Amino acid sequence: MILRRIAAILFLPMMLAFGSGVYLYLGTMKSKVVKERAQLPTVTKPRFVLPGTMFVAQEGRLFKLKAGSFTEIGPPGDWSQPAMTPDHTKMIAVSRSGFYSDLYLLDLDGHIIKRLTKNDSKIIDGNHWIFYPKVSPDGATLTYSFDSPKYGYQVDMAVWSMPLNGTQAQARRRTTPNGHTGGDVGPIPLAGGGILFVRHSIEPSTAVTSQIFYQSRPFAIPTPLTSEADDCSQPALSPDGTQLAMICTGGKQTAKVEVAPFTGSALGPAKVLLSGALYAAPAWSPDGKALAYFAPAGAAGHFQLWYLALPDLAPSASASPSTSATASVGTTPSVRPSASPSPSPPAPFKSRRASISVRLQPRPGFRHHSVAS
Amino acid sequence: MVGQGLARRRRASRLHPARLAVLTVVCLLLSGMAGAAAYFFPVVVAGVGQTGQTVVVPPNNSAKVSPTPSAPPGSPFTVLLLGSDDDSKFQADHVLTQSMILVRVEPATKRVTMLSIPRDLWVPLSTGGSAKIDAAYSYGGAAAAIATVQRNFHVHIDEYAWIGLKGLIKLIDRLGGIDIFVTNPVLDDFYPNDLDVKNIYGYKRVAVLPGAQHLNGATALEYVRSRHNDINGDFGRSARQQQVLLAIKAKASTLTAADLPDIVDALKGEFKTSMGLDRVRSLLGVAAAFDLANVKQVVLYACPSGCYTSYGNGALYGGQSVVVPHWNQILPVVKASFP
Numbered sequence: 001m002i003l004r005r006i007a008a009i010l011f012l013p014m015m016l017a018f019g020s021g022v023y024l025y026l027g028t029m030k031s032k033v034v035k036e037r038a039q040l041p042t043v044t045k046p047r048f049v050l051p052g053t054m055f056v057a058q059e060g061r062l063f064k065l066k067a068g069s070f071t072e073i074g075p076p077g078d079w080s081q082p083a084m085t086p087d088h089t090k091m092i093a094v095s096r097s098g099f100y101s102d103l104y105l106l107d108l109d110g111h112i113i114k115r116l117t118k119n120d121s122k123i124i125d126g127n128h129w130i131f132y133p134k135v136s137p138d139g140a141t142l143t144y145s146f147d148s149p150k151y152g153y154q155v156d157m158a159v160w161s162m163p164l165n166g167t168q169a170q171a172r173r174r175t176t177p178n179g180h181t182g183g184d185v186g187p188i189p190l191a192g193g194g195i196l197f198v199r200h201s202i203e204p205s206t207a208v209t210s211q212i213f214y215q216s217r218p219f220a221i222p223t224p225l226t227s228e229a230d231d232c233s234q235p236a237l238s239p240d241g242t243q244l245a246m247i248c249t250g251g252k253q254t255a256k257v258e259v260a261p262f263t264g265s266a267l268g269p270a271k272v273l274l275s276g277a278l279y280a281a282p283a284w285s286p287d288g289k290a291l292a293y294f295a296p297a298g299a300a301g302h303f304q305l306w307y308l309a310l311p312d313l314a315p316s317a318s319a320s321p322s323t324s325a326t327a328s329v330g331t332t333p334s335v336r337p338s339a340s341p342s343p344s345p346p347a348p349f350k351s352r353r354a355s356i357s358v359r360l361q362p363r364p365g366f367r368h369h370s371v372a373s
Numbered sequence: 374m375v376g377q378g379l380a381r382r383r384r385a386s387r388l389h390p391a392r393l394a395v396l397t398v399v400c401l402l403l404s405g406m407a408g409a410a411a412y413f414f415p416v417v418v419a420g421v422g423q424t425g426q427t428v429v430v431p432p433n434n435s436a437k438v439s440p441t442p443s444a445p446p447g448s449p450f451t452v453l454l455l456g457s458d459d460d461s462k463f464q465a466d467h468v469l470t471q472s473m474i475l476v477r478v479e480p481a482t483k484r485v486t487m488l489s490i491p492r493d494l495w496v497p498l499s500t501g502g503s504a505k506i507d508a509a510y511s512y513g514g515a516a517a518a519i520a521t522v523q524r525n526f527h528v529h530i531d532e533y534a535w536i537g538l539k540g541l542i543k544l545i546d547r548l549g550g551i552d553i554f555v556t557n558p559v560l561d562d563f564y565p566n567d568l569d570v571k572n573i574y575g576y577k578r579v580a581v582l583p584g585a586q587h588l589n590g591a592t593a594l595e596y597v598r599s600r601h602n603d604i605n606g607d608f609g610r611s612a613r614q615q616q617v618l619l620a621i622k623a624k625a626s627t628l629t630a631a632d633l634p635d636i637v638d639a640l641k642g643e644f645k646t647s648m649g650l651d652r653v654r655s656l657l658g659v660a661a662a663f664d665l666a667n668v669k670q671v672v673l674y675a676c677p678s679g680c681y682t683s684y685g686n687g688a689l690y691g692g693q694s695v696v697v698p699h700w701n702q703i704l705p706v707v708k709a710s711f712p
Binding site: 007011014015016018019020021022023026027028029030031032033034036037098099100101124125127129131147150153154155156157178179180181182183185198200202208209210231233234247249253254255278279280281294295296300301302303 | 393396397400401403404405407408409411412413547548549550551552553554556557558559560561562563576577578580582583584585586587601602603604605609616619620624627628629630631632635636
């Protein structure tokens with residue numbers, strides 16, 4: 001009898017523990033999709049060290065990647081799209097506040113030097129969005145996308161320019177976007193006063209497409225550099241101005257990273273460097289020999305920072321689906337082949353994930369932007 | 374005798390090792406089942422409360438449409454997806470459907486067809502009279518919405534699923550967000566600011582920038598709900614809704630049974646379906662297996678883009694902004710896609 005009582009006393013906690021264990025075990029069986037959350041870059045360690053400095057934005061916060069570690073910079077707020085000045089001593093960044101956004105000049109530690117624009121208003125539709133800042137090669141002009149003029153429900157961004165050392169009152173519009181398409185974005189000022197930018201349009205088949213255009217001077221009729229069918233956007237000009245990296249989707253929900261020679265007003269044949277994932281925001285290294293970009297990895301799909309060495313951009317294009325979650329990762333800066341999820345021809349371009357778990361999940365609604373200096 | 378009886382009782386009361394082992398296994402099984410039951414309890418509750426909703430579709434006169442029982446397991450079936458405003462501007466279950474998408478699933482071939490029905494489509498309602506099709510649910514719930522679509526589009530609907538705006542936000546957040554390539558900037562100065570605010574009739578500005586994005590629930594809702602600055606209006610929004618649906622599918626295909634309590638918790642009170650748990654489970658299986666290349670998307674664009682519909686003269690429709698169906702263009706497409 002006593003034995004039975006002892007057994008019962010022992011069995012009860014055992015059953016309780018086992019039942020709880022099953023409950024907890026089932027909790028651990030959740031898929032990564034549900035469990036994984038984006039991590040701040042500062043709590044992770046990059047997988048290899050890159051020379052120079054890279055600035056990235058995640059969830060409204062600015063980070064500096066230098067000597068193999070991330071540091072958060074800048075005041076609190078909702079920051080995105082950092083863009084370097086040509087002398088690499090300062091940067092422009094977008095600060096978003098509810099119904100409007102503004103441009104700020106920051107030093108490389110993220111301290112505000114100057115507020116460049118003032119786009120807030122007490123009337124809701126009196127507010128303005130401003131995005132995609134870029135400084136001209138001579139450092140004199142700031143070019144950006146700005147949602148003015150507006151007509152009732154019609155809100156489209158046009159490309160505007162203003163003196164970097166001037167005021168917003170001196171800003172002048174350069175383009176007239178297609179109405180009700182979202183407008184013109186991602187301008188890149190060129191040395192001769194021209195710009196590259198992305199224009200959105202609606203095809204007769206109702207598909208929305210983006211094209212990269214060249215415009216020689218304000219309000220000149222822009223020349224398309226890419227076709228509607230290619231659906232290219234997010235241009236990034238190499239430091240020497242001879243190569244243009246871009247993201248092309250062909251109207252699909254997967255993207256390609258392409259690079260094409262640029263003459264100053266025309267594009268040569270493009271080479272596909274990567275395909276088959278949601279690539280975003282390519283940015284050149286200062287020596288023009290590498291690209292940094294974002295792409296999701298793993299089931300959870302958080303965007304991560306990737307580094308793509310470009311040893312030779314001369315002949316023969318080749319596509320390499322190399323940004324899978326299983327891409328090989330090195331511990332040194334040397335380039336190593338990446339694992340490819342499907343058989344593919346030998347790829348001249350190898351992509352590497354730059355950080356082990358740095359999930360550079362951008363603030364939703366913002367283009368993720370990285371800049372090397 | 375007394376001594377022998379006591380000895381027998383002692384032997385009987387002693388725990389035999391085999392008996393102890395069996396008892397242990399049974400206890401562990403029971404406690405394990407109790408643990409699992411506790412884990413899946415919310416799913417069971419939701420399964421009873423939110424799935425298997427019965428709707429009585431009123432009989433209609435069309436020979437091609439009949440409220441027959443649901444398709445047997447494994448055979449193709451058609452689901453009417455309904456997305457609604459569910460803020461306090463509306464009484465519960467008397468909401469307008471912001472989104473109506475007919476989805477045909479063919480488990481055998483793993484093909485899926487999605488057809489977005491414009492919310493402003495001017496049609497005869499099953500409840501009587503003519504109005505925008507988004508009012509059907511408001512007048513008669515899911516049954517009226519199903520009957521209206523069946524009668525006008527000459528399709529048979531096997532199941533329906535309804536989700537509220539907040540449910541969509543929570544679902545996407547529980548999935549950890551969705552990955553989407555935003556085709557163009559979605560800017561809206563008059564986006565309804567009606568969720569979790571005091572003044573539900575206010576507006577807010579929205580900007581979803583183009584390019585690859587990892588969207589959380591709130592931003593994904595802005596992306597699929599904004600329409601004021603889209604040159605295609607509600608049609609453009611329909612295309613974005615299908616895009617988000619496919620992105621949700623891509624995420625959902627990696628879910629496991631252990632994720633169900635979280636998902637159910639996210640959809641608490643924000644989701645209703647006629648599908649039973651069996652059909653939901655098989656649907657998840659199909660979602661995991663089918664390829665995006667096998668998804669056919671149909672949007673009933675207005676002239677000059679598609680000519681399935683046209684914008685109606687407001688004066689003829691009580692000053693309302695309506696879309697007039699061109700049934701001679703629509704029905705062949707529907708017949709081909711939803712045989």
